Amino acid sequence: MPKIIKIKKGLNIPLAGSASPVVESTPFSDFYGVRPSDFHGLEPKMLVKEGDEVKAGTPLFYNKHDDRVVVTSPVSGTFFELVRGERRRIMELVIKSNGKKEFEDFGNANPKDLSKEQITNLLLKSGTWPFIRQRPFSVVANPNDTPKAIFVSAFNSSPLAADLDYIVSFDEQNFQTGLDAIGRLTNGKVHLSVDAQNTKSQSFLGAKGVEIHFFDGPHPAGNIGTQIHHIMPLNKGEKVWYVSVQDLIVIGRLFNKGIYDATRLVAVAGPEIIKPKYYKTISGTRVAALLDGNVKIDPSVPLRCISGDVLTGTKVATTGFLGFYDNLVTVIKEGTNHEFLGWLMPNFNRYSSSRTFPSFLMPGKKYNLDTNIRSGERPFVMTGVYEKVLPMDILPVQLIKAIMTNDVEKMELLGIYEVAPEDFALCEFVCPSKIEFQTIVRDGLDVIRKEFA
Amino acid sequence: MKALIQFVEKNVQPQFEKGGKFAKFHRSFEAFQTFLYVKGDVTLRGSHIRDAIDMKRTMFMVIIALMPALLFGIWNVGFQHYRAIGLEETLLDQFWFGLLRVLPLIIVSYVSGLAVEFIFAEMRNHEVNEGFLVSGMLIPLIIPVTTPLWMVALATIFAVIIGKEVFGGTGMNIVNPALLARAFLFFAYPAQLSGEVWIDTTLREGQQLVDGFSGATPLAMLAINETQYMPSLLEMFIGTIPGSIGETSTLAILIGAVILVISGVGSFRIMASVIIGGLAMGGIFNLVGINDYMLLPAYYHLVLGGFMFGAVFMATDPVTASQTATGKYIYGLLIGVVTVLVRVLNPAYPEGMMLAILLMNVFAPLIDHYVVEANIKRRLKRLKAVTVQSNA
Structure with missing residues (x-):
């Protein structure tokens, strides 16, 4: 074994x-x-x-x-x-x-x-x-x-x-x-x-x-x-x-x-796709070509097309193009709807990795997640939630704070060389304070790259 | 509802935005707005989807967890009152009496604290933070029912300004604001925070206290070594004893603890290690055993005074506790140890929980510092190993 x-x-x-x-x-x-x-x-x-x-x-x-x-x-x-x-x-x-x-x-x-x-x-x-x-x-x-x-x-x-x-x-x-x-x-x-x-x-x-x-x-x-x-x-x-x-x-x-043949298989997926499946296409194709006729259309619900996955992908217009590295197009709802007392209601259709929503009682249920951010940005309050989704010997909050304060030495000591924005995507997802981890990590990496360029 | 929201966003909201008539109150408007409904704001950068949790939800879970202790506390205020004057009253009457005494404390605490929060949010132009939703409920639960309302207001304002805002607001504070409010009262107005203050003994015409009435808490009895009137262990566990409004019922607090642990909002690590620390120190005293207090079985400490309330609701405040996983164990253990230490060895302070938590709040960053250093050392060691290997 x-x-x-x-x-x-x-x-x-x-x-x-x-x-x-x-x-x-x-x-x-x-x-x-x-x-x-x-x-x-x-x-x-x-x-x-x-x-x-x-x-x-x-x-x-x-x-x-x-x-x-x-x-x-x-x-x-x-x-x-x-x-x-x-x-x-x-x-x-x-x-x-x-x-x-x-x-x-x-x-x-x-x-x-x-x-x-x-x-x-x-x-x-x-x-x-x-x-x-x-x-x-x-x-x-x-x-x-x-x-x-x-x-x-x-x-x-x-x-x-x-x-x-x-x-x-x-x-x-x-x-x-x-x-x-x-x-x-x-x-x-x-x-x-x-x-x-x-x-x-x-x-x-x-x-x-x-x-x-x-x-x-x-x-x-x-x-x-x-x-x-x-x-x-x-x-x-x-x-x-x-x-x-x-x-x-x-x-x-x-x-x-002997040729650059950029043919690739692209998965087209997401809750707003009628039949999620694969397409054989070429790198850089127009997203619309992949979605044609396969998207649930409801004029009252704006949609978001993402080249890549929902955690790290790039928002693209349907007239936009598939990213260079991507082999996935995800389509989800834009979360522009209001939710009356949304933070208070039990809310069975909302997913939370925490157990503050009933979603934890329904394992196996799949959710139609949208892009609503739920709240404005807050300072760090909760602890321990980020560590649960980062399988590295890295202290996420301490590293992020070092980046926020532009402390290059601290960033190095806390392991910035080992991470990339995508590694913090889940931290960003679970964050109750809605802090933008990926942007912060990218900024930190850019600072270090310039410092030693 | 949708139409109303649309009306508000179209006609009222612009008044509060830049250039509007009430632009000064932009943050206050926003606070009420987001309280009423989750706005249709979408992600602009980074992860396209977000967890449904937010600060309001998180804080609200704590409020729910506090409910058993609050409801029991309200009833107990009435129960203690009628027992002191020797009247048999129905549960409802007891509860009603308590409600009339406790509700004003809650209202004063919220109004004074939130006023400060809103003013600072407007001054600093940040969103109103939800932290005080919990602090505002905690403050009335950890003071005697007889505390004058003006004192509650004063202590709350002091705690929010000196304990929180001067450090930069929610998330930046060093000590727990609710405990700071209590500490402020304890040291500024000691007469109102100790002695015969735990039971509302306001007498109406024709009423009188029963013979042999003592309003002392079990902790106070222990401190002066007069334990003949000590309530039973069961009474202390259920909570039918004098004390601060929310702290008496270990049972109600444990229900809250279960809610906090299941929802993941409160740290089980901290709760468990505070209890273990308290039991361990109590056990050590049992072994030393040179006076009666030391011989008190260690588990009594868990049901006495504010131990459980502190362990479950105060020590677990994520901002002022240790923030690292290892740090939480050390922080919790030390709170338990120091609490029992203060109780048994220092007769001037019958209750050690408040002081223990405040002390460890101050030390939490230091504990974290060493945990972070250990993480850094692991990384440096790894680098060293690689360098040695490549040089060999």
Whole structure:
């Protein structure tokens, strides 16, 4: 029996509407988009102008801090529009698809025959490098570094997450090739974490060239931060990299076929979806293409589309685009309704992880959660509630207070290098004072990154 | 209801917003508004969904948990009164008498405290915090029923300003505001907080106290070693004894404790360790046993005076208690130990609970400091191990 890492702290939020394992054929989308804000810390410098013809794999922009890091077009067509926001910040790059599948040719190769430099160059050139991210800071990896280890999570525990067992079953070969490729980038190991209860796929359990770890427990057991903390906690000055399964498959395709084929399986889920299921589509697709006809429509209820999960995802308009790293679109209600004496009533339709609402008497019930925030922000009052959902040897409140007071030394001592905003998403969810943990953690990480840049 | 809310938001709310006629009272308006209904505000950043709990709900759970102690306390005020004058009255009459005595205390406490809270919220332009909903109920429960109303108002205002607002308001205070109010009364007006104050013995024409009446609490009897009139253990557990309004019934308080622990609002760690600390110190005194008080069985301390009320409702205040899990055990244990220590060894203070909690409130940040240091040391040790490994 392998050693199982038991995660006791955490929370599975009972949100209704998880996707059933059915794949719908590619929905057609005229437009595809890339959002530079998906790549935290990357400053885009444009490589194309509006009207330029692009193929899948044609560089669109590079990182001002390292011009080798480029982001490429997911489809072939025309670079249609550059959407700018306040102070001319680049918000979105829109590509009009020509419906053909034209790819830049990067040359296929067996990663086992390539050196670390050759692999790095191929990943950089093809625009798949940004799939590789680093901890600390949860930003795109620096190609000059050699990480201590590389981590891959073979299961996602967040609410309504896409089932990676199911996703990998369509691309077993490419997944293994992807693992082989990133394995050459580190002198350490590739750590693949699986769910001790639910992972059945031989692509994961039988993966070659990796060390397999078994995790058992509620969300955030599937978060890369939790896994790194329990396998090999990060110290100051160390760097590890991580890649998601879906992104590894794209990397695998690059080596097997020599092209940047950004096809991915996307789960469309949530209580407001009529038939939650999977779609085979391309990175950056317009969200509307995935939702067409599958959303419960009630004119009195505004909806929120989220690229990603409800805890960490990005709010997008239906005319917006699927995020670079995302393989889930969640649709929930906007909570704009008033609730008369809502804080006082027993309220059987509200979910609380605390036992102050009757929801604790109804385990197994799934909830149609909305975006109502319930209260204004308050100072920290309650204690002990955050520790229950953070399975790390980290004192969440003390760390957050160190960030709030901008105490860099304290932040380091309390373990800021080990965390990313997503690790605090559950703290933010359960917080009775409605404190914005994820924003605060991101601010803290930015302060540290600038301090030592 | 929906139409009314829409009317208010459309026509009344703008008056209180920036540029409106009553912009000064923006925060007060908001407090009443959010009290009446949960607003339709949605998440803008971070997690898109949020737990249904909020501060109002949290504080309200404590109020519910206080209800058994409050209702029993109200009845007991009447019960003690009629017993003192030797009259047999129905339960309802006893309750009614108590209600007329206790309700004014509650109203005065809430009005004076909330007034200060609202003023500070407007001055500092933050939302009115819910913390006082609990403090305002706690204050009347931990004072004698005979406390003059003006004293309650004075103590409450003192506690909210000096105990809370000067530190930055809810969440920043060092000591428990409700206990500070009691401590203020105890030291400023000792005559009204000790002696024959526990029973309302106002006599109407023709009434007189029964022969041999003593209004002393069991703790006071123990302190002066006159235990011949001590009530039985059962009476003390049920709570038919003189004392502060809400503290006498261990049973009612335990019901509240169950509500707090199940709802997760009160820390079981703290409650349990206060009790263990008290029992342990009582046990040690039993072993030393050089006077009668020391020989009092340790478990008596749990039903005497404000021990249980303090353990369940006062020590567990999340803001002033230790905030780390390990810290809570240490904090609780020390409260239990110090309480019994003060009771048995210091005849000047028959009740040690208030002082023990206030003392440990002050020490809680220190306890937390060492727990946090231990966490930091674990991390540094890990780093050291890695460095040594890579150098070898």
